[in-house]
Amino acid sequence: MRVACKLGGLMLMAFGFAFSQHAMANEPKKGGTLVMATSAQVQGFDAITIRGASRETTIAGALIFSNFFTRNEKGEPVPELAESVVPSENGTIWRLKLRPGLKFSNGAPFTAADVVAHFKDRILDPTRNQAFAGSLGSLKEVVAIDDMTLEFRLSAPWAAFPALLSADNYLFWIMPANHVAASGEDVSRRPIGAGPYVMSEWKQDDSITFVKNPHFWNPKAQHLDKIVIRFLPDPMARFTAVKTGDIDIFYEPLGKQVNEARADKKLKVVEYNGTGAYTANINTAVAPLDDVRVRRALAHAIDRKVELRVAFDNVGQIAESFWGPGSPWNCPDVGYPEYNPEKAKALLKDYGKPVKITLQSQPTPTMTIPAQLYQSFWQKVGIETEIKNIQGGPSYIQPVVRGDYNIAWWEVADVPDPDFQVYQSFYSMSGGNFTKIKSPKLDAAIEAGRTSLDLAVRKKAYCDVAKEMAKEMPIMLRLQTIHFAITQPRVQNIPPMRRGVLRLNEVWVDAK
Numbered sequence: 001m002r003v004a005c006k007l008g009g010l011m012l013m014a015f016g017f018a019f020s021q022h023a024m025a026n027e028p029k030k031g032g033t034l035v036m037a038t039s040a041q042v043q044g045f046d047a048i049t050i051r052g053a054s055r056e057t058t059i060a061g062a063l064i065f066s067n068f069f070t071r072n073e074k075g076e077p078v079p080e081l082a083e084s085v086v087p088s089e090n091g092t093i094w095r096l097k098l099r100p101g102l103k104f105s106n107g108a109p110f111t112a113a114d115v116v117a118h119f120k121d122r123i124l125d126p127t128r129n130q131a132f133a134g135s136l137g138s139l140k141e142v143v144a145i146d147d148m149t150l151e152f153r154l155s156a157p158w159a160a161f162p163a164l165l166s167a168d169n170y171l172f173w174i175m176p177a178n179h180v181a182a183s184g185e186d187v188s189r190r191p192i193g194a195g196p197y198v199m200s201e202w203k204q205d206d207s208i209t210f211v212k213n214p215h216f217w218n219p220k221a222q223h224l225d226k227i228v229i230r231f232l233p234d235p236m237a238r239f240t241a242v243k244t245g246d247i248d249i250f251y252e253p254l255g256k257q258v259n260e261a262r263a264d265k266k267l268k269v270v271e272y273n274g275t276g277a278y279t280a281n282i283n284t285a286v287a288p289l290d291d292v293r294v295r296r297a298l299a300h301a302i303d304r305k306v307e308l309r310v311a312f313d314n315v316g317q318i319a320e321s322f323w324g325p326g327s328p329w330n331c332p333d334v335g336y337p338e339y340n341p342e343k344a345k346a347l348l349k350d351y352g353k354p355v356k357i358t359l360q361s362q363p364t365p366t367m368t369i370p371a372q373l374y375q376s377f378w379q380k381v382g383i384e385t386e387i388k389n390i391q392g393g394p395s396y397i398q399p400v401v402r403g404d405y406n407i408a409w410w411e412v413a414d415v416p417d418p419d420f421q422v423y424q425s426f427y428s429m430s431g432g433n434f435t436k437i438k439s440p441k442l443d444a445a446i447e448a449g450r451t452s453l454d455l456a457v458r459k460k461a462y463c464d465v466a467k468e469m470a471k472e473m474p475i476m477l478r479l480q481t482i483h484f485a486i487t488q489p490r491v492q493n494i495p496p497m498r499r500g501v502l503r504l505n506e507v508w509v510d511a512k
Contacts (some may be wrong), residue, residue: 028493028508033226036249036504037238038366040392041231042208044188047170048122054251054393054502057312058168060229060505063210064105065173067165068096070503073290073496075416077166081110081194081217085165089155090451096165097149100116100198103215105198112144117177136164136171138450159453160419167415168501196222196505206231223508228385231389235365242267242486248509250486251492251502254316254365261486272497274414275327275479276421277319279357280374281400282473285436288355288435289406293347295473297355298407299337300344302374303379304478311369312479321466322412322421329418335478336470344381356384360408362396363389367409370478399436407476410434414499416480418462419450425445426465435474442468 008214038056045061068082085096095492098202102110119142122128135377139154140167145151154161165172175192183190191199197210210227230247232238239257242250243266253261261267287293304318320336324328337343348355361371375385399405412421423431427446428439445468449461469475483497490510 025042025070025460028223029510030223030508031225032509032511033228033508034224034249034491034504034507035218035228035230035247035279036251036502037230037232037241037247039233039235041205041451042202042229043394045170045173045191047173048128049185049188050170054397056229056393058170058499058501059251059504060196060199060208060210061081061170061173061191062168062501063197063227063505064195064199066195067168067172071166071416071496071498082165085162085392087162090207091159092154094152094154094161095145096150096152098150099217099356100148102194102217104176104180104192104238105213105215106176106192107215108145108178110174110194112145112150113147115150115174115176116142116144117180118174121177122180123171149432157451157453158419159450159458160417163412163416166420167404167420168499168503197227221503221505229502233364239486242488245488247489248488249502249507251484252366252483252500253486255311255313256313257486259313260482266489268487268491270487270494270497271315272483273324273326274498274500275329275482276320276412276414276481276499277408278478278481280476280478281405281408281414281435282474282476283403283405283434283436283473284438285403286406288353289357291351291382292472293351294355296337297344297347297351297381298357298378298383299473299476300340300347301377301383302476303339303377305339307370307373308479310373313365315484316479316482319480321470321477322504323418323462323466324480329459329462331466334463334466334470336471341377341381348382354384355382356386358386358388359408360388360396360399360405362392362409364392370409403434403436410475411481411500412475414483416417416498418465419446422446422462422465423450426469437474439468439472442472 040056042060043050043054043057062101066081068080071082072078080100081102083097085094086093088248132436135428138158139152140155141153143151179185179192196213196216199208200211201209207228207230212222216222234402235254240251241247252388258269261269282289282295284290308314308316310316311318321331321334336503359371361367371387375387378385415421423446424430425432426437426442428443445461445464449458452458484496485502492508493506495506
């Protein structure tokens, strides 16, 4: 049965049984090999050493590690490694029951002790250099009640906590404690999880191959015999490969490729509109970007309608806040700076100094074309811009993590609760606050949305967040999150690509 616990107006669901994840028109086919090409390489599989997993890394990790819960097409949580999670009356303790009989891919039992060791000795260890542990916010400790029962104990109520258990979050990539200890630094390339697949081969700069985990708890959900993720940085090469049948899935194509594929009867296009946004991070701790006049001038100078048309072939929707019109958290009229070059010039005149900045981009069309557009827009209002191209993956992420950048293309992720979008990234004391924004009003709104269990209070709080963000401008909004996959006709059951993660274990293929 399903148990609902109402806390202060917020409905928190605890599930006591599993049901199908997706409504499928046909029964899944068993067997076959699926090949997908990505633009960036996989970073590794150790949550401690990965300070910000790329989308490609998360896609690969979702094959090796399972979540406690997943979500169906309606966004409802569905039991996976856990059978249920139930809150205490005040919402500070969440008791989770593991599914019986779970095993890691090496055959070792998956127990509450492994979960506790993962958090106590690694994720929650204050000596670890892991800024992204901020994702876990007020999580104080994890305690094993017995082999199959855990308690997640919080320092304060955290409304978003149950949603975290179903997010594709690498902080929940749990491995056997003895394997972690024995592997040392090599554990990132020697993952052992409790997910549906295991890594059988990793060819550096080329591909990673996965085969079925023989100890997975749900063999019926293992549709494919083999999954291969290939590294092809050139989007034109990926498009050619899917058209010729060399790959089955071309993920994250260009807008013009989406339009071309839609007209090609030999290809399929799958689309998912998320709740996040494509952005440009602004380092507010360095001059001249430490002055809000300069940050607002940058935004006023950009004609985003031109960006949508020229860079994305009108595929997408301009973002006005983090959350699009389809999101229950959407807040209209937040006051985001409109396109107004004259206002940009006036702000820069008031600032009174020359403005020179660097824009961190990547050597791909989806990045370089917008970068050149922004450079030209800013030049028209008197801002000198250097474009710095860095290959995607760790090399791109690390300068932002270190604070060694001015402006960088970034993204507010499509995740199940807005707390995950704003607390880690914009709360002043968060290790993941790469914009270095410090705003008491923003902090207060973020805290209100995080700690209240009243839905109406949370919605107002996140509207306040959006309005304060539009005022302080630690980021520039570009387009609402949208994800595409171009596939061969034989590819079936592409699931919702939440957070840009394509869960390949849910896909199956018809025979060629």
